[in-house]
Structures are given as structure tokens and as C-alpha cells.
Amino acid sequence: MPFDRRLILCVNWPLLGLAFALFGVGVLNLYSASGFRMGDEVSLMPFYNKQLIWGLAGLCCMLVSVLFDYKRLAAAAWPLMCVTLVLLALVLVAGKTVSGSKRWLDLGAFNFQPSELAKIAMLILAAKLLSKRSEMLGWLELFQIMAVGLVPALLIIVEPDLGSGLSVLLLLFGLILYRGIAASVLKVIAVLAPALVPCGWFFLRPYQKQRILTLLDPEKDPLGSGYHIIQSRIAIGSGQMWGKGFLEGTQSQLRYLPEKHTDFAIAVFAEEWGFVGSIVLLALFCLFLYQIYVTAKKSKDRFGSFLAAGVFFYFFWQILINMGMVLGIMPVVGIPLPFISYGGSATIVNFALVGIVVNVSMRRFMFKKN
């Protein structure tokens, strides 16, 4: 295939730049979050350099996901979902049990979490199914797509892994909204949904209820379930306007902040960089989302647009839920912040998904030709 210069020209460079910027901030922040005060010295845990290696792996995956034409993904959507469902079923049968839930497949060298794959499979399949037609969703199509989404979601929820299961559903939900729901359907949902919320309460496990209650009143149990939220708020708040300075965060270095290199990584950042730094980081995320939006808007086919929108929601929900949790306005759910939280598979998936958006952006001219 002869190389077309336009492939390069149309690459969404700002998106790439923003992704790298966020990853850079993430690694820098992990460097600080890796520090523990030991006596008068600070000892470093190896999170930041591991994260760099994961980043390199993610870069490779991104390159791979850029090379082929994204339209081929549509053909792979169903097979991918089938493989995913098999793996999810396998997890329930032969998964590795860690603290009461079966989420991982032991592949010898590393543990594989099929729920991660399920998000990608759901993203591609939903993009494929929803992009077929352009009118607002009616009842029939809504039920069809929901049925498709509920199978993997329920398989994940019974692991149990409510967070990942809901992520899959939220992803689907986002894409459904992106497509648009017919006004008649929307009215019914608007009435029914609030009624369903209390019912959902009864399906929650005690610890999940506890997390929600804790959010409402963290001081009730300051050393127990409220501890994360309280310490996180103290870390962020004590950063004040300008922050305590890089590597100077006391909440983080003295271990008051739990999960500081994973779910609560942004609290470390907010403590050390203050309000100003936090807003800069928030702005970077918003610009990053905006660039995905631009690609979704400019895409020359519906599948590409839905793919980009799917990636948009993939990131959006994580940002919303993670930051909401760390800032104490959402219950504690184990969802990482893209590029900022430490995590191997998450980093790889994040870069791969950025790659897909770049893929969509760089191949828009092809439709013009045909």
C-alpha cells in the first residue's frame, strides 16, 4: 500500500500531545507518590519506573492500533465479544480468587482481567450496532442493544466486580445517549428511572451500601470506612492555592493517604500542586476529551464517530468517577484515573484507545477519495 501523506497530516496531533502530557504528569506524580518517609530519608517504591515501562508497552499497542484501518474493527466486533464472553465465563469457573471475588485469570506470567477486555469489546460492538442507523433509538433497538450489553455486564457483576460491570453499562449508556433516544422513549425512562434507584439499593452488598453512607457522613467512622475520604480531603485541601511543592506532600509521604499511587493518585498531585495545579490538570483532561470530541465530530463515517465517542465515554466516566471519589462527592469505587493512576493493563488500554481515536482521525480523507 503506497503511503499517503495525508495519513500523517490528519493525525489528531493535539490529542497525542495531550495524552503524552497527561502520562508525563502521571509519571512525575507517581515519582512523588512512590516516596515514603523512612526516618529522615525518603525511600522510593518502584512505581514510577514500572509505569514508564507500561507506558512504552502502551505506545507499542497504540502504534498497532493506528496501523490498520479502523473499519476492520467492525468485522471483528462480534468475534471479539464472543471470545470475551467465553473468558468471562471461564473466570467464574476457574478464576483466581482474591479477597472474595474472582476477577483474574492466571496466565502464568501475569494475571489477566477479562473485564478490561469486555470494556473494549463492548465499545467496538456498541459502536458497530449503534452506528448502523441514524434515527433516534426506539424501544426495540434500545432493548436489543441493552440485551447485548447486559450479558457481559452481569457476568462481571456476579464475579463480583460491580465497578467494572457498571463501567461496561455506563459505556453502553454513553453511546446510547450519543446516538440519541426517541423523545417518547426518553419520557418513559425519565419517569421510571428515579423509581428504579431505590430498588437498586437492595441489590447492593453491605460494603457497597456502607460506602455510599460513608460518602454522606464520613466523620461517622473516621478510622474505618470514612478514613479514605477524610484523609483524601485533608490531602487535597491542605494543598491550598499553590500546593506544598513537588515531593513535599505530608499526607502522602507519611502514609495518611491510602491507595496513593493508584486510585488516590490525584490527591497526591492536588496536595503538592495546589488549586492552581489541580485546575491545570483538570484542564488538560478536558482538552484531551475535547480532542476526542473533535475527532468524533470530524469523522467521515458513523462507525468512526461512534468509536471515538465510545473512547470519549470510556475516559469520561473514569475521570468523573475517580475524581468525584477522590474529591469526596462520589462513593469510593475502585476506578483509576487514566494516565495518572498506576496500573499496567489500564495504561496499555488507555494508549491503545487513544490509538484508535488517532486511527479514526487520520483516515477521514479516505471517504473523500471513494
Added chain:
Amino acid sequence: MRFESETQHAPRTGLILLQALILGLFCLFTLRFWYLQVHKGEYFAKQALDNQMRQMLIHSARGRVWDRNGVPVAVSEPSFALGLVREDCEDVDKTLDKVAEWTGADRQALTETFKRGKKRVKPFEPLILVTDLPFDALARIEANSVFWPGLRIVVRQKRHYPEGDLLAHVLGYVAEANEEELEANPALALGDSVGKQGLELTLEDRLRGEKGRKQVEVDALGRQHNEQVLLEPEAGSNIQLSIDLGLQRRCAELLEGQAGAIVVMQPDTGKVLALVSRPSFDNNLFVLGVPTDKWKEIRDNPMHPIQNRTTQGVYPPGSIFKLLMAAAGLAGGYITPETRALCTGSYKVGNRDFHCWKKGGHGNLDLEEALVHSCDVYFYKLGERMGIDKIHDFAESVGFGQPTGVDLPHEKGGLMPSKEWKKKRFGQPWSRGETINASIGQGHVLVSPLQVARFVSSLINGGKLLKPLLVDTDEPVVQGTLPLKDEYRELIAKAMVETTERGTARSIKRTDATMGGKTGTAQVVKLIDANNRRKTEDMPYKYRDHAWLASFGDKNGERYVVVCLVEHGGHGGTAGGPIVKAVYDYLYGEDPGVKTAHAPKAPQTAQDAGASPPAAPAGTAEPDIPEAGD
């Protein structure tokens, strides 16, 4: 770019939704960051600081105490205590159960200690449950500490008194601060020791020192980092006593088996070289809280070992008081050294006869002779002439009837009666007979051995009334002056010397030093009739007289005042003489001049002379036998 104009394939509402979501995300979190970091930033900054910084106390070392030769008499030794850090303790009740099991401490008492401690000890500081852990308990706790988070072994200082009962009355003791002491002094923490008695109490401020403060960074696991001393602890001052341990020990030996007191003082400085009260108690027992049975034993001992007889024991001075009467008479102009009086053996006041201790009377004598022979009638007449209030006024002006101000707690001032006092105390008018009694140191008059030592010192140090000092480095404190002409003062001193030459205090006479003395025999019970007078040995212990001997010695300018009191010892010269002699032997060495003629002292055969109304039995007044009366 030219592609921009192409047909929009993305759903319009969807694109608007995405934009709205981005905007919403930004606004929501910007507001939240603003609220947490700017609006409530200071509040959270303080919380972070509270998390991170803790101020802790650094204990200061209590000062040590030495005798005048540098022998340690109160030291602090490290001891191990068991503390509970509430913050790290998961189950207090179970932990206390375990502590009781390990240390044998009373479970109920532990709960009490814990409850009291909760109010004062910060949750991250060890609340001391058990002090002075024995080694086996220590080992057991160390071995199990992993399973009982919150239990900490703490090194604390424990006071130790190497000499125990020898200095118990001087040093007193420290013990764990009680609720009132903690309330009164915010620097004290639960489990701290404070002085409770003796010098440990009165010199508490000098001995205790100042606690330091340190600031540490504490992580969520309770580990401490970056310790920073904010305030260095200030160790308590070491104190050198004026007490000479060897002398103190010798004095204690001399009183062994008896109840009594000895004060040895430097007359020119007021420094006390020995302050002995017997029987005594082991003050080490009190440091960790005295066990109930031991406490009962000490408390119920009829000899009252707790009482410091040198400062808290007050007794009728008996004939020793004649020194003061002479001074008062001379100072007030009621007599001169030449004033003579006739002693016929008794003196009639109203319809009652007051006897001299010498049945036949002393005949006509002047003041010096009256002192040397301790003639009662001379002083009856002097007392009559002065009246009780003049006696009272003079006695008060030279320090009787009030504490000497020595650095020991609960000192008693004794009693100098007056008309006003009697009225107040008994609602009765003063009677003449009481003046007569008081004139020879009987009746209501009460003095402490230390007061006597101070007064005798003033007779030979130029009239200075000095504060008795127990700390060697303290400068002499002149509290007043004897209101008496030097020649009069010297006359009284000379009379004391004469008393050792040919009077009742002959037993302390030395060839190598100028000695002065005055004995006293203080009645415990009133014996109306001379015929009831029995030998000391024949009387029940508690009715026997108190024996006094007040003395001074001067060997080439090396001067001491020694006052000895033996409770129920009988005659002053008999009981006090050998003891005081032995004290001077220790101070000056054996008298080279009387090595062979060291024989038993004459007064031993002449013991029984009463101090007061009753007369001595016949046959005690042989010329070569010194008068037994004082």
C-alpha cells in the same frame, strides 16, 4: 481544510452532549477544588498538620542529692514501666486483663488508673499502668508485645535512697503525683514522681528540672520521623546537703533502740551536720506506694517512726529553758548578773509550795550559780517578777513558739504560752502557778530540738538567729538577733561551760575543747508529791521524763552545737550525756586527756532530780556529786 464542509456523520445531539459533558466536568470539579483547597484550605492544612506533627514531652532527670562529702544519698535509677498507647490499642479491656495477668496487678486498680489517665494522657502517649516492672514480667511482655499493640515498655526514673531510714526524715521521699498535684501543676504528667515529704518536697522545684518538648512527624503507622527538639529538657539541680553522713550514722547508732532526736549544727552558719530522729522508716518503701501491710506496721508503731522528732517533735524543755529565762531577765533588766536570790528549797505562791529539785535549797546564789546548779527557786522568782507575757514576748523574739524555717515540711513551732493564748485556748485566766511552771520549762511550754539548737547557736555566735540550713551551698540566713548585750550572752555561755565543769553536764567535759552544756529533764506527767518520785527504771516507759542535753563545743575554733533529746530517757545528764559525749568524740576524736579516767559519769547516780516542783530524794546532794537537777 476542505473536508470540514462534508456532511456531518456524527449525531448532532450526541456532539452537543459531549460538549456539555466536558463543560460540566470542568465546572463541577473546578468548584469542588476551589471549595476544598481555597475556601476550606486553611482548615484542611491545619488538619494535615495535626495528622503529622505531634508534640511530646521529654522527661528531665531529677537532681541527685549528696551528703557534704559527696556520698550519694538520693539517686534516680532507670526502671521499666508499662504504658498503654490508646490510639494503637484495639481492645482496652482485654489488654488490661492481660496486663493484670502478667504483672499480678489488681485488675480493678488498672481500670481506675486507665480511667484517670484517659483525662490527662494524649491518645498517642503511653498511659503508665504499672511502674517498676520486675524483670520476669518485662521479659514476658516483651515476648508478647506483637500480639498486644498499644502496650509499650517505657523507661522511667525511679528514685532510690541508698541510706534508707538513716536520712528518711531529712530527704523524705518522692511518689507518684496524685490528683491534686496533677491539677496544681500542669507540667506534671500521670505517672510522674513528685516530692511528698522532706527535702524532696521542699526542694521539689530545684530537684525536678524542666521537661523538654520535642516535635515529631508521625506517619499513619505511628512511626516517628524527623524528631526535632523544641525545648531541651533541663535536668534538676543536684543538691549537696550539709549533712555529714558519717556523723548522721553515728548519731543514729547512739539513739538505737530509743526514741529521740539529735541535732548537730554549725553555730556560725546554721548548717545542720546531723539531723537524726529515731526510730525511723525506710523511705524507699514509699517511692512505689507503700504496701498496705507495711503501711499499717509503720502507722501503728507506738514509737511513731514517721514523725521527725527534730522538727515535729515538741517537748517541754525543762531546765534548758533556764538559759532563755536568764537571757530574758537580763535583756529586760529584771535582773543583772549580780542579782542574788535565796533558795530555801521551796517557793510559796499563794497557798502552794513550789519546790526546788534540791531539797535543802541552794542558799543564796547569783545568776551564774543559779544556772550552773540549775536552781529552780531562782527562776521561779525571776518568772514571778517578769510575768508570763514578758517571758512569752522574749521567747518569741528569739524564735520559740514558731517554726525555724528549715527546709522541711510540716515543721512545728512548739508553744510559748501567754495570757491571751490561755484565754483563747481554754477560756480561762492565766494563773500565777502556771508562770512558775513555765519559768523552768514545764507546763505549757513546748519546744523542738531544732529550735533549741538554733537558740544555743545564737548564744555563742554573736547573737545571730540563723535559719537552720540543710543544703551545703546555701548562704547563711540571719533571721534575727538575740536582743541581749554581748556581755550577758557571754555570761550565759560561760555558765554553760561551768555546767560541764562542775554541773549537771559534766559527762561531756573534754580536756581538749571548751565545752558548754545544759541538761533538762522534762516531766511527762505531773508528780505532785516528792515521795512519789521514783527512779526512772522503776517507772513505766511512757511516764518517764524526757531527757534533754543542749551543748556546744569549741576546739580551736571548730565549733558545734549538739542538742540531744531522748524521749522518756529520764534524766537529761544521764540519758543525754553519754550520747552527746560520743557525738563530740566523733567530731573531735577521742579526748586524749581522759583516756583512762573515762569511767562512768557521776550523774548516773544522781539521776532522779526533778526538774520542777518535786524535790530530789534525800542523799543525792553529796558535795562531790554534781546536781542532778537541771
